[in-house]
Amino acid sequence: MDSRNGALHRLKIAKGHLDKVIRMVQNDEYCIDVLTQSQAVQGQLSEVDAMILEKHLGTCVADAMKKGDNKNSVDEVIKVFRRGRG
Amino acid sequence: MDSRNGALHRLKIAKGHLDKVIRMVQNDEYCIDVLTQSQAVQGQLSEVDAMILEKHLGTCVADAMKKGDNKNSVDEVIKVFRRGRG
Amino acid sequence: MDSRNGALHRLKIAKGHLDKVIRMVQNDEYCIDVLTQSQAVQGQLSEVDAMILEKHLGTCVADAMKKGDNKNSVDEVIKVFRRGRG
Amino acid sequence: MDSRNGALHRLKIAKGHLDKVIRMVQNDEYCIDVLTQSQAVQGQLSEVDAMILEKHLGTCVADAMKKGDNKNSVDEVIKVFRRGRG
Numbered sequence: 153m154d155s156r157n158g159a160l161h162r163l164k165i166a167k168g169h170l171d172k173v174i175r176m177v178q179n180d181e182y183c184i185d186v187l188t189q190s191q192a193v194q195g196q197l198s199e200v201d202a203m204i205l206e207k208h209l210g211t212c213v214a215d216a217m218k219k220g221d222n223k224n225s226v227d228e229v230i231k232v233f234r235r236g237r238g
Numbered sequence: 239m240d241s242r243n244g245a246l247h248r249l250k251i252a253k254g255h256l257d258k259v260i261r262m263v264q265n266d267e268y269c270i271d272v273l274t275q276s277q278a279v280q281g282q283l284s285e286v287d288a289m290i291l292e293k294h295l296g297t298c299v300a301d302a303m304k305k306g307d308n309k310n311s312v313d314e315v316i317k318v319f320r321r322g323r324g
Numbered sequence: 325m326d327s328r329n330g331a332l333h334r335l336k337i338a339k340g341h342l343d344k345v346i347r348m349v350q351n352d353e354y355c356i357d358v359l360t361q362s363q364a365v366q367g368q369l370s371e372v373d374a375m376i377l378e379k380h381l382g383t384c385v386a387d388a389m390k391k392g393d394n395k396n397s398v399d400e401v402i403k404v405f406r407r408g409r410g
Numbered sequence: 411m412d413s414r415n416g417a418l419h420r421l422k423i424a425k426g427h428l429d430k431v432i433r434m435v436q437n438d439e440y441c442i443d444v445l446t447q448s449q450a451v452q453g454q455l456s457e458v459d460a461m462i463l464e465k466h467l468g469t470c471v472a473d474a475m476k477k478g479d480n481k482n483s484v485d486e487v488i489k490v491f492r493r494g495r496g
Contacts (some may be wrong), residue, residue, distance in 0.1 A: 156263060163260050170256060170283075174249050177242060179252075184314045190287055191321045194280045200493050201276055202255035208269035209471075209484040217475040226467045228270045229487075234460050235277045236494055265366040294383075295398040302363050312381045315401075320374050322408055328435060335432050342428060342455075346421050349414060355466035360425045362459050363493045366452045369428075373448055379440035400442045409447045 157209045160198050166196040200237070205232060241293045252282040266294050284322070291318060327376040327379045331372050370408070377404060413465045419460050424454040435492060456494070 176186045187225050209229070216225040256279050262272045295315070302311040342365050348358045381401070388397040428451050433446045441468070474483040 156266070160260065160263050163256070163263060167253070167256055167260065170249070170253055173283075174246065174253065176247050177249060177290075177291050181241070183290050183298060184318065187287055187289055187294075187318045188321075190283050190290075191318070194283050197280050199257075202271055202488055203270055204263075204269050204276075205491060206484060206488045208273075209487060210480050212269060213471075214475045214480045217472045218478075222468050222472045226464055229467060230460055230464045232270065232273045232277070233494065234464060235274075235428060235468075236491065253380060288402055291405060292398060292402045295401060296394050299381075299385075300389045300394045303386045308382050308386045315381060316374055316378045319377060319405060319408065322405065328438070332432065332435050335428070335435060336477055339425070339428055339432065342421070342425055345455075346425065349418050349421060350464075350471075352414070352421065355462050355470060356490065359459055359466075359490045360493075362455050362462075364492070366455050369431075369448050369452050372474065373445055376435075376441050376444055376448075384441060404445045404449070407446075 154184050155203060159203050162196055162203070164201070166193050169193045169196065201232075201236070205229070241289060245289050248282055248286050248289070252279050252286070254280065255279045258279075284320070291315070331375050334368055334372050334375070338365050338372070341365045341368065343363060373404075373408070377401070413461060417461050420454060420458050421460070424451050424458070427451045427454065429476075459494070463487070 169189060169236060173186060176189060204220050213225045213229065218220065256280060259272060259275050259279060262275060299315065301313045302308065341361060343359050345358060345365060348361060385397045385401065388394065427447060431444060431447050431451060434447060465492065469484045471487065
């Protein structure tokens, strides 16, 4: 399973867990349990982000840097980092 | 639209955006665009978390505190806060 | 050691680690090592936040809720939660 | 003011704000005000992290990639990203 399929696999698991969050809200389940499940989905998406960013650095960014074209690719990665930090 | 329906509405929007993340990975779209979309989903879920936590504090936690039963409800909220912080 | 002294103790450790971050930047140490140290400081501050919030919920918020004055204290806690999430 | 001095300047401001957090706890100031100040320090450190990471990507990582030595530098950046995400 390559990185792309690994990411897809995890995204589909995250989607299943998000469906569960929706059902839990519809069924008025205990708020703390809903929050725990929702935070798990966010953790799964964040893990996929790390996989995608890792591949991006090793391919697109590496290619750009070999051509001496650093600025755009660095700016894009820093934007992702800043958004991830809040 | 009450808080429960507001949360459901936002969760369904987040699910639609997660479906889009999945399609973007399937179509090998540009990594940075996928990351931007994935981070948007996480931001939407985090916003739903704030709505759910707000309702929880104003109902379950307030009821527990009126009965002098602080410890369990405080512990649960702090666990959610810690997970949110990483 | 009560909660207040526990928080102070940890804040002083965090300050010592922040001094180290400053020295590392002054000495042009390896960026990744500086980032690791800076993220450790942020983790320590976030841990202190959890301690302070825990005490706040168990005292000020509990007192307000016993008086039926939920709204202000809930709003304040949610603002802290949102900022913590980014 | 170059990137290194910009980072140092911001770190010293963050240190001044951390000193204020310590004084606020010593003076038993209102918890929510302490949390607001502490979260501001964390935001400042996170902003410095982005500056340091930006410089790191444009120098050390770019140099490594020009030599075809991607793996170590990518692994290091991803570790920073994961820690930043929690």
